[in-house]
Amino acid sequence: MCLYKVLRAAVALRPGRDELVTDTANFPTDRFLVDSVGAELGLTVRWIEGPDDVAAVAGPRTAAVVLSHVDYRSAAIADLAGITRVVHERGGLTVWDLCHSVGSIPVALDADGADFAVGCTYKFLNAGPGAPAFLYVNARHHEAFGQPITGWMGAADTFGMAERYVPAPGIRRALSGTPPVLGMVGVQEGVALLAEAGIERVRAKAVALGRWVLDLADEWLVPLGFTVASPREDARRGGHVTLRHPDAERLSRVLIDNGVLIDFRRPDGIRIGLSPLTTGFTEVRAAMERIRELAG
Template identity: 50%
Template sequence: MDPLLAYARRMDRADGLAHYRKRFVGADSELVYFDGNSLGRPPAAAIERVERFMREEWGGRLIRGWDEAWLQLPYEIGDQIGRAVIAAKAGQTVIGDSTTVLLYKLARAAIDGQLARDPQRREIVVDRDNIPTDRYVLEGIAHETGCHLRWIDVDLTRGVSSEQLAEAVGPQTALVVLNHVSYRSAFIADAQELTRIAHDAGALVLWDLCHSAGSVPVHADRWEFDLAVGCTYKYLNGGPGSPAFAYVRDDLHTVLRQPIQGWFGTADLFAMGPEYVPARSIRRFVSGTSPISAMIAMRETLAMIEEAGMAAVRAKSVALTSYAIDLADAWLGPLGVTLGSPRDPEERGGHVILQHPAMREVTARLWQRDVIPDYRDVGGLRIGLAPLSTSFEEVHRGLDATRVVLREVLAERAGLA
């Protein structure tokens, strides 16, 4: 037997999280799913929960569902994310809008608050490899507020270093926006140190946790985060477009005024008063009616993470990505593939990017063979390995298929096919 396959089977037998895999729809099929960092598999129990909600709560109770249960759900699930995923005490995390909208709300609130305190703070610091939606939102806010962006150029296989941030921030810095885990390379930023550097300059920091939440441990309170956003459809398996979460440190609740004022963020939800009076809690950062049915599915994965613990989830994530790199070194390295992610697991999140000029075509062909990675320019095959639903043998099958397809593409390009 192939020793690399034998290793995968030993790891699956020893895996303390292996029993979670059978809880996900389709995980027992032959399809190889390498895109759990873009859209996670649905837990079977989530489908049952959503159907039960539709029939019994919505269908059965109708408008009566808007009692304390529905009204409190965004905060209840937010606290569960805080407790299980980002190590934040209760009352600081809420489920709300899309990541983009929440990012706008928090960034704009931070900028407005800083400008009110010091009109000279008109600079937003962001790196050029920040996930695109974050850059687009910040460009819009800069245009609206008369602020300007200070760009940090980074190595695409890594991310912002402490030296780079220290050089970029100063008395003019209002806000720093960073990804905790790079969407491209999976580089893990030193969030605690970068937050300290920004704070020393008098800036607020907004962390994008989209590629961290449910894969890499986050300690929002201990690292003294100001603000954070994260999506729930990746490692939290909330489903396509499931609402994102926002974290706002509690001492900022009455300091920052969010820009999209709606009735769900008011001090008295049903007062229907003549003017907007914001709540003095995390509810201040909610705008319109909470997307109740859209947040139901994520509860199953949150329960699994809380049961397993983020330390165990992270340990399996490291083992999976390390195994994928070993296979890539052995099988794809001789074909010209290079690693676009940190080799050191302490610096690497839950996905791996493999670089080769042929990877766009390889990705398209793999999809036709039920092997589902994704592609990121330039020449990056991205393999996202969700710890609760991915097995080591699945990684072996997927990388073996990648080797076969890459050989085919290279042979065709060389005119040998």
């Protein structure tokens, strides 16, 4: 719902522009929704191979560019500030998916000029399963943006029970219905824990955990037919590492059955999640050793 809201809002802020841009490697929900909004509004979707291709396609017809800050498979970090600057130079707006970056790497939406963003709270924000998503709207758009799923919580007078919808001032107009209170408590506690730790310390540990996985993979798993699919440069890698293996789908089931909780990502990826606040170095070593045993 959050992505739909901000994408529709972005398009409405750029009347006369009839193209959306996203990449073929983006998370399926993002790709599917961009396609749906394109069909709904009669817009053309321009498909690119990755974030580095934005400059080649963004132009006077571009309404919005939808990208993930951190790739859900490879963990590659996109240049949020640089890409946003290019899109703005062409007159378009940016919509960023932060699901694999928020709480894992520093994110500076205001400073980097992002227009809109969405994300989840159950991953690196530690709010747990079923926790609500969130959206961001840059303050410069607060008084102009509208969203298509209006409701009483986003109305100017929530308890006025007015005949017609009048949007609340500022970001509150992005709300629709009553928020899930129990899920919000999880977000509150998870974010408080992250704030106490500090994002710079969290990022430092994420980098160290990722480096540990890469070192062990090179020593133990590459000789068994694995390859590294994530960037090796620490500055370009988010909070997970993905390894490729020709038999990854079967091997992923074996690993999960034996207590190694990884994710299979088609076509041949085994994603190792490294939530810094809850994952220790000894756990990572034990998991990598078990992968070596089961894949050997």
